[in-house]
Amino acid sequence: MANRIMPRTDAVIVGFGWTGAIMAKELTEAGLNVVALERGAFRDTYPDGAYPKTLDELTHLQRFKLFQNLAVSSFTFRHGVADQAVPYRQIGAFKPGDGVGGAGLHWSGQHWRVRPEELALRTRYIERYGKAFIPDGMTIQDHGVTYEELEPHFDFAEKVFGTSGQAYRVKGQVVGDGNPFEADRSDHYPLPPQKTPYSAALFMKAAKEVGFHPFLQPSANASEAYTNPYGCQMGPCTFCGFCSGYACYNYSKASPNVNILPALRQLSNFELRTNCNVLRVTLDAAKRRATGVTYVTPKGEVVEQPADLVIVSTFAYNNARLFMLSGIGQQYDPRTGEGTVGKNFTYQTMATIRTFFDVGKNTNPFIGSGGNAVALDDFNGDHYDHGSLGFVGGAPVWCNQAGTKPISGIPVPDGVPAWGKSWKKAVKDSYVNTVSFDVHGTNMAYRDCYLDLDPDYKDQYGQALLRFTFDWKANDIKMSRYITSRALDLAKAMGPKSIQVVQKNFGDHFDTRPYQTTHLAGGTIMGLDRKTSVLNRYLQSWDVHNVFALGSGAFPQGLGYNPTGMVAALAYWAAKAIRNDYLKDPRPLIDA
Amino acid sequence: MKPTGISPSRRAFLRTALATTPATLVLAQQFFHPSLGLAAAETAPKAYQPAYFTASEWALLMSLVDRLIPADEEGPGALEAGVPEFIDRQMGEPYGYGALWYMQGPFRDAPAELGYQLPFTPRTLYRAALPAFDKAVQARFGKGLVELDEPTRDDAISQLQHGTLTIGILPPLVFFDQLLQNTREGYFCDPVHGGNKDMAAWRMINFPGARADYIDWVEQYGREYPFRPVSVAVTGG
Ligand SMILES: Cc1cc2nc3c(=O)[nH]c(=O)nc-3n(C[C@H](O)[C@H](O)[C@H](O)COP(=O)(O)OP(=O)(O)OC[C@H]3O[C@@H](n4cnc5c(N)ncnc54)[C@H](O)[C@@H]3O)c2cc1C
Ligand code: SF4
Numbered sequence A: 001m002a003n004r005i006m007p008r009t010d011a012v013i014v015g016f017g018w019t020g021a022i023m024a025k026e027l028t029e030a031g032l033n034v035v036a037l038e039r040g041a042f043r044d045t046y047p048d049g050a051y052p053k054t055l056d057e058l059t060h061l062q063r064f065k066l067f068q069n070l071a072v073s074s075f076t077f078r079h080g081v082a083d084q085a086v087p088y089r090q091i092g093a094f095k096p097g098d099g100v101g102g103a104g105l106h107w108s109g110q111h112w113r114v115r116p117e118e119l120a121l122r123t124r125y126i127e128r129y130g131k132a133f134i135p136d137g138m139t140i141q142d143h144g145v146t147y148e149e150l151e152p153h154f155d156f157a158e159k160v161f162g163t164s165g166q167a168y169r170v171k172g173q174v175v176g177d178g179n180p181f182e183a184d185r186s187d188h189y190p191l192p193p194q195k196t197p198y199s200a201a202l203f204m205k206a207a208k209e210v211g212f213h214p215f216l217q218p219s220a221n222a223s224e225a226y227t228n229p230y231g232c233q234m235g236p237c238t239f240c241g242f243c244s245g246y247a248c249y250n251y252s253k254a255s256p257n258v259n260i261l262p263a264l265r266q267l268s269n270f271e272l273r274t275n276c277n278v279l280r281v282t283l284d285a286a287k288r289r290a291t292g293v294t295y296v297t298p299k300g301e302v303v304e305q306p307a308d309l310v311i312v313s314t315f316a317y318n319n320a321r322l323f324m325l326s327g328i329g330q331q332y333d334p335r336t337g338e339g340t341v342g343k344n345f346t347y348q349t350m351a352t353i354r355t356f357f358d359v360g361k362n363t364n365p366f367i368g369s370g371g372n373a374v375a376l377d378d379f380n381g382d383h384y385d386h387g388s389l390g391f392v393g394g395a396p397v398w399c400n401q402a403g404t405k406p407i408s409g410i411p412v413p414d415g416v417p418a419w420g421k422s423w424k425k426a427v428k429d430s431y432v433n434t435v436s437f438d439v440h441g442t443n444m445a446y447r448d449c450y451l452d453l454d455p456d457y458k459d460q461y462g463q464a465l466l467r468f469t470f471d472w473k474a475n476d477i478k479m480s481r482y483i484t485s486r487a488l489d490l491a492k493a494m495g496p497k498s499i500q501v502v503q504k505n506f507g508d509h510f511d512t513r514p515y516q517t518t519h520l521a522g523g524t525i526m527g528l529d530r531k532t533s534v535l536n537r538y539l540q541s542w543d544v545h546n547v548f549a550l551g552s553g554a555f556p557q558g559l560g561y562n563p564t565g566m567v568a569a570l571a572y573w574a575a576k577a578i579r580n581d582y583l584k585d586p587r588p589l590i591d592a
Numbered sequence B: 001m002k003p004t005g006i007s008p009s010r011r012a013f014l015r016t017a018l019a020t021t022p023a024t025l026v027l028a029q030q031f032f033h034p035s036l037g038l039a040a041a042e043t044a045p046k047a048y049q050p051a052y053f054t055a056s057e058w059a060l061l062m063s064l065v066d067r068l069i070p071a072d073e074e075g076p077g078a079l080e081a082g083v084p085e086f087i088d089r090q091m092g093e094p095y096g097y098g099a100l101w102y103m104q105g106p107f108r109d110a111p112a113e114l115g116y117q118l119p120f121t122p123r124t125l126y127r128a129a130l131p132a133f134d135k136a137v138q139a140r141f142g143k144g145l146v147e148l149d150e151p152t153r154d155d156a157i158s159q160l161q162h163g164t165l166t167i168g169i170l171p172p173l174v175f176f177d178q179l180l181q182n183t184r185e186g187y188f189c190d191p192v193h194g195g196n197k198d199m200a201a202w203r204m205i206n207f208p209g210a211r212a213d214y215i216d217w218v219e220q221y222g223r224e225y226p227f228r229p230v231s232v233a234v235t236g237g
Helices: A018-029 A057-062 A116-129 A147-161 A198-209 A316-326 A420-433 A474-493 A564-580 B008-016 B022-031 B055-068 B083-091 B122-141 B150-161 B172-188 B197-205
Strands: A009-014 A034-037 A075-078 A214-216 A270-273 A277-283 A290-296 A302-312 A349-356 A374-376 A397-399 A434-441 A450-458 A464-469 A498-502 A547-549
Touching (some): A009 A018, A018 A270, A018 A302, A018 A564, A034 A302, A057 B172, A147 A564, A198 A214, A198 A397, A198 A434, A198 A474, A277 A302, A277 A316, A302 A316, A316 A464, A349 A474, A397 A474, A434 A474, A474 A498, B055 B083, B055 B122, B055 B150, B055 B172, B083 B122, B122 B150, B122 B172, B150 B172, B172 B197
Parallel strands (some): A009 A302, A034 A270, A302 A547
Antiparallel strands (some): A214 A374, A277 A290, A290 A302, A349 A434, A349 A498, A374 A397
């Protein structure tokens, strides 16, 4: 029972990160009264990113100042459906966001679109390679939306984010030395590319030598001063190196806080309430319409917020959890394949190559900017023939000199002990003389990789933790190892003293300990058929039509690129459908 | 299960119990060895009174970190860098109490890949592991760690790392990992946290700390960065 009932509002937004902020801006523009509820604290450049305090590695990367406090709420993991899950007790593989701006406050800024063929992945592979090419148990699906439909939204999101980059093709015309595999664009990036640090320049040179097609990766770290379409201002990035995991001290990294919130703050039809942890979306008796949401404050007060429209924008997997806790849709069951909520949880299949040089190379990896890189798309998507390779998926490869700090890891060559005199010497010799690059692979969806509510473990509010059932599969390891082997040619061309490859072996289990990425997807996937998806192509719940769920939870499988560009474009795409169609006549936008 | 804590009265007792045991004297002598090349008075952990660790734990901790990152001509050792002080201070932070970890039970056995699954917080882990380790060292080598010579200390630590030295109910590797992580943190953190004294560890690797503005340096390929580091506490310079 609620202790308090708030006045009704037109729309309530659950979670104020990138997608919540985008939707708040869109719905207030449409004249709606909008209340955004954020479970975490208020955050902004000041004080959370203020110089010099923000440039403190221990506080941010080892004590996770800006991340979700797992003591309040966490997750459980198991590798197989028959196993017992255990909690994610310490932050490791991924770093969940919390507080105003969400993970969007302390992301890195690698800002991609999507490879068009990934949006209709299942259809594409069946047409090109035949149905038997897709391994048993792989449950990949089409998004149900095309690149052409999303293109205006990719373009607008880049302008909102102040993205720096070099286009290859604009309106069919080749305009510059960008990514030759990139899909057509309607416009240039709003800012020119950033400068290129030494590691990335070495990578670029070697990539060209071995016949790849390197380009300057788009980054939402401003190369110049910029004012976005909302009138929000950015200053040029100084390559401070304290980017991923930190709020930018300099208004240079795009964030909901810097790029959207200043515009929202001036509106009388917008309210942001912090420290409001939404427990559930409340439904009518028939579970066909949402009546609002219920949240809890830090004092334990339970509050009801009635609303006509509910936007769920709680980050990736969290949307699935909120659907489960609210009873929206049917829980997916891996044994029968029935139900959809929780289905197709996916991640990112990472591999890393490190090259070590003699003392005196001075790659100076403390210089760095989160989204800045030289990348290549030669092995991403499906513009090359997978037939003889025998795997589904691909990977961009990039050298992202983002700022290496000493505690979180100075790479040392293979064979160096973890401590003692020789470790120390290796650290000293390696730190400024190393070049690292990543193979950022897709992760396909599988029948037995999914989300549900844990039967045993609870959060601070007594609600069940989300349980992840997830493990690596041979297809993805095969993909990653193949592309890593090709990237090794590039490493050798750099002429290092030694090379180290960190990659998965067949049979390796998912390891929750070392950081990989915070690119998790699925659980509330979008699609064309309500029997196999949770959301329709407008991110509207098939079951409860006044609920829309934003974020990478909608991806039917993991993309090659980082998700946020796609997540932002999809949020604008959903907003368009709400503004132009749904608000005039609230109903299921697609007949089931 | 709730995280277990140490009672305030016991903590107060332990704080006053630090004394000049023979072990700390041995360490102090090593620490003030002239070859270290640093103004010892400025950096002396001797001046620091541990708030959490008992005298014998403190001596053992110093003896351990001293071997994990030894002092040599390349740069500071963990003792000069103030690693023990850092770890002791961390024990008083929310981190030390396990307040950043999910600590609700049940605590189950699980594959190593699924991460830490013990009911110990950093405070209770050190408290349980340090004496258990020393006991195991006594049993195997006939003396406590602080009394062993350097090669034997390294051998003992190596056995801990490889799980061949059992320390009661605790998995040896869990303690080793915790200790090594905290040692590296104390060695390389911003000095504001009590470690990395004089930013000497940063100077050893040429990490400039919180300088933040490298825009003019991004494309100076291969040039050694010439400016000394700055801390978030001590800006400028
Ligand atoms: C360290 C790091 C680096 C990253 N780097 C990149 C990158 O370079 N490129 C890229 O594309 N992506 C990157 N990402 C991912 C990127 O941050 C996310 O894709 C993006 O923020 C997703 O936006 P979102 O709105 O879905 O979620 P978020 O921005 O995380 O916002 C969700 C918000 O919902 C709140 N919330 C959750 N549950 C509730 C509840 N029950 N009640 C109320 N509020 C709730 C959360 O506290 C959070 O503030 C990175 C992530 C991390 C952590
Ligand atoms: S690297 Fe650039 S964008 Fe990132 S935090 Fe530093 S100044 Fe900001």
